[in-house]
Amino acid sequence: MLTPIDVSFDSLHIETLIPMLIAIGGALTILVTDLAKKNLDKSLYIMMTVVFLLLDLGALFQTDLNQRGFFDVMLVDGLAILGQLIVILGSLLFVILSFSKKSFHEYLYAEYFAFYLFMVAGFQFMVASDNLILIFVGLETSSLALYTMIAMHNRHTALEAAVKYFTMGALSAGMFAFGSMILYALSGSVEIGKIAEVMTAGGFEPMALVIVATAFMIGAFGFKMALVPFHTWVPDVYEGSTAALAGFMSIVPKIAGLVVTIRLFEFLLQSGIIWVEIMIYALVVLTMTLANIWALVQDDVKRMLAYSSISHAGFVMAAVLIGTTHSNSALFIYWFLFLFTNLGAFAMLWSSRSKTTEGRYDHTFEKFSGLIKTMPLAAFLIAIFMLSLAGVPPFSMFFGKMYMISSAVTSGYMTLAIIMALNSAIAAYYYLKIIFYMFFKEPLANAEVDPMGNATLSVKSLIGVAAFFTIFGIFFVNPVMEMVTYFVYTSGY
C-alpha cells in the first residue's frame, strides 16, 4: 500500500523550472498556431521563437543562485546559469539566421521552430541539473530534435548527415547509460554531488570500475562534443546541414556538454587515479592537434570550420583537465567570445550563395577568390572573423585564448600551455588560407557567386552585431570576466 507523500508546493521550488517551461510552452504555442492556421509565413515563427527565447532569458535572470528544486533534481548554480545564458543567447542569435532570402524547405514547417525550442529546453535541463537521469533526458530530447531538424533540410546529404548523427548519438547514449550504471553501482546514487561524496569517502575503489565508468563517460560526451577520436561524424554532418544550423551546432550543444563534463570530471580528476588524468590529457591534446591538422587539408570552408570547431572544443576541454576556478572561468569566457565570432563566420557563409549547385561542396575556397574586388566589405568582415578565430589580437577570441593559456600556466601545466600556443599557430594557417583566397587571388572568371545573396537586412544586422563584439571585444572582456568568475566561484568549481 503506497502512502501518499506529503510534499509542500513551496519546497518544490518550481521557479527553477520556469525558464525551461517557457521554452516548452513556446514550442507548444507554435504547434497550436500551426494547427489553427496553415501556411503562415516563417517570419511569424522566427519571431515567436525569438520572443519566447527573450522571455526565457528574462526568466533566467529572475532565478535565485544556488537553488535546488523539483525533488532536488534541479540545481541552479552558477554553472547552470552561465550554461543556460550561453545556450539561450546562442539559440536566440542563430535563429535569426533563418531570415534567409532564399527559401529553404525546413523553414516552411512550423515544426522546425517547435523542435528548436524543445531542443533549447533540453539543453537547459542538461546544464541545470546534477542528476544523471535528468541530464540524460535533456540530452536525448535535444539530440532527437536536432537530428530531425537536420533531416528536414531536403537534400540527400542532409539525410545522410541526420542518419549518421543519429547513429552516433545512439551509440553515445548507450555509453552514457553504461557509465551512469557503473557510477550508480559504485555509489548508489545518480546525483553527481552524492556520487562524488560517496566515492571520495570510499577512496575510489575499485579503481578498475572507476576507470571504466570514466571511459564510458568520455565516450558519451566525446561524441556529443565531437572530441577526437569520437569526431568522425562532424565534418559530414556540418557539410550536410545548412550553414546556419552548422554554426549553431558548433556552439550550443557543445556548451551544454561542457557544463556536464565540468560537473562530472571535476571529482573524477581529483580521485588521484592517474589513468583518468591521462585519458583526459590525451583527449585534449589529440583533439586540439589532430583536428587542426585535418583542417589544413580541407577544400571546403564549412568542413574547415567543422574541424576548427573540434579543435576549439579540445582547447576548452583543457579547462576541465586543469580544473581550477581560473580555468573554468576561462572556458565560459572563451565560449562567450567564440559564440559571437563563430556566429559571424557562419553567418557570412550562410549569406554567400552560389548560383550553380554543381560540385560536391557548397563553399569551396575558390568561391571566395578575389572577394576583395567584388565585395570589399564582405571580404573584410570574413577576414576579421577569421583573424579572431586564429587568435590575433585585438580581436575578441585572443582574450579567451590568453585567459585559457594563462589558466594552464598558473596550474603548472606548462607543457599543455605550450601545446595550446603551438596549436594556435597551426590553426592560423587554415584561417589565413581563406584570407589569401579573398585578398590575394583574382576573382574567378565565371564566378557564379553572390557573396551576400542569401542575406536579408536581419541577417546583415546580425553580422554587424557579431562584428561589433568581435572587434571591440576587448572592452567587454572585463565585465564578462567578473560575472563569469563570480558565478563559477560561487558554484564551487
Place this chain on the structure above:
Amino acid sequence: MSEHILSILVFFPLVAGLLGILVDKDSIRPYAITVAGIEFLLSLWLWSEFDMNFAGMQFIESVPLIEQFGISYTLGVDGISLFLIIMTTLVTFISLGSLTVTNRVKELMITVLVLELTMVGVFVALDAILFYLFWELSLVPMLYIIGVWGGPKRLYAGIKFFLYTFTGSLIMLVGMLYMAYLYYQATGTWSFSLLEWYRLQLPFDLQLWLFGAFFLGFAIKVPMFPFHTWLPYAHGQAPTIGSVILAAVLLKMGTYGFVRFSLPLFPDASVAFMVPIAVLSIIMIIYTAMVAYAQEDIKQVVAYSSVSHMGVIILGTFALNVEGITGSIFLMISHGIVSGALFMLVGVIYDRRHTKLMSEFGGLAHVMPMFATIFGIMMMASVGLPLTIGFVGEFLSLLGFYQQSHMLTLVAGTAIIVGAIYMLSAYKKAFFGEVTNEKNRNLPDVNKVELFALVPLTALVVILGVYPKPILEPVDRSVTAMVKLMHAKAVTDEGKNSIADVLVNKEAK
C-alpha cells in the same frame, strides 16, 4: 594637451587612415603623405616636449582595460624608445612620399598608415599584453603588403613570414602569462604592467626559462640565426615600401624587445646567455655576409647585409653595459635609416629597369652620377665608415662588448670588416666599369620625388655621423638607469659581476 601626446601619436594614423577610405583613389597620395607628415611632426613635438634630463618613463598614460586580469592601456616613452618612434614616423613618411606603386594605391596607403599605428604602439606600450597586441597586429598589414603588391612567390613569402613570427610570439605570450602569474604570486594582484614587473626579482632557474620564451619571440623577429630563413623571402617578394618598413622598423621591434623586456626582467639569464647569443650573432654576421656575397640579386644583397648588421645590434645589446646598449640603440636607429635608404635605392633602379640582377648593371656611375653618389654614401654608412651614422653605433657596440670578451669582439670586428667586401664588390659590379648593357645607356638619374626621400636621409647619415650627441645623450641616460636596475636586480654573483655597476664606475671617473 601634451599628457595625451602618446595616444594621439598612436591612434592618429589609424583614425586618419580609416577616414582616408572616403578620399577618392586618385587623390589619396597627397592625403596619406600629409597624414604621415603630420605624424612625423607630432613625433618631433614629442621630442621637443621630452625632458632630456629625466631618465625614466615620461608622458605616462594609464587606463585599466581588463581590471580583473591586470591588463591596462599604459603608454610611456623614455630615451630608449623616443628615437625609435621618430625613426618610425620619418621612415613611414619618406617611404610614402616616394611611393611608386601604381596599382591599388589607396589600399596600400591606408594599410601603411594602419601599420604605422602598430609600429608606434609597440614602441610606446608599457603593458605586456598591449605590447603583444600591437606586436601581433603589425603582422596583418605587413602580410597584406607582401601578399598584394609582392613578387611572383608572394603567397609563400607572406605565409612564411606570418606563421614564423606568429609561432614565436605565441611562445612569448606563454612567457608573459607566466611572468604575470609570478607577479600575482608575489603581490596577490594580477598585473601586466612592465614597470611593475621591473620590481620583481626572480630566481635564476625561472629567469632561464622565461628568458627562453621571450627569446624565441624576439629572435624570430630580429631575425637571429638560425631563425632568419623567413626574411630573405619576405624581402625578396615584398614591394619596395614593404622592404623599407620591414628592414627599418619591424626588425627593430625584436631588438627593442630584448632591451625593454629580456635585459631588465632577466638580468642573470641575460648574463648566462651572453656568450651563446654573442656566438650566434657572430655566426649571423659572418654567415649572412657570406650568403650576401653569393647573391646575384642586388635586393638580396641588401637584405642579407641588413641581417648581418642586426647581428651587431644584438652583440651590443648583450654587452650588458651602458656603452654596448647605447651603441646598439643608436645602431638600431642608424640601421633603420640606412637600410631603409638602401632598399629605396634598389627600388629606384628596379623602377627603371624592372630587374634587380647585378649582372644586368655595370657602369651605372656614368649614367646616373647622383644615384651612384647617394648609393655610395649609404653603402659606406652601412659598412660603418667613420663619420657616417653607421660608425657610431658599431663602434660603441663593439666597445661595449670588448669589456665582456676581448676574443669574441675581435672576431666580430674582423667579421664586420670582412663583411664590407661584399658591399664593395656589389657596388663595384653595379656602378663602376664600362656600361656594358645597352639598356642602361640612357637611364635617367634620380628624379625630384626620389630626391625628396633620399636627400634628408643622406643628410641625416652625415650629420648624425659627425655629431651624434643629441641622440646619444638621452639614450645614454635611460640606458644608465636600466643598467643600474639590472645590476640591482641580479641575484647571482656572476650576474652582479658581469653587469657593470654604473654607480661605481661613474664615481671612479
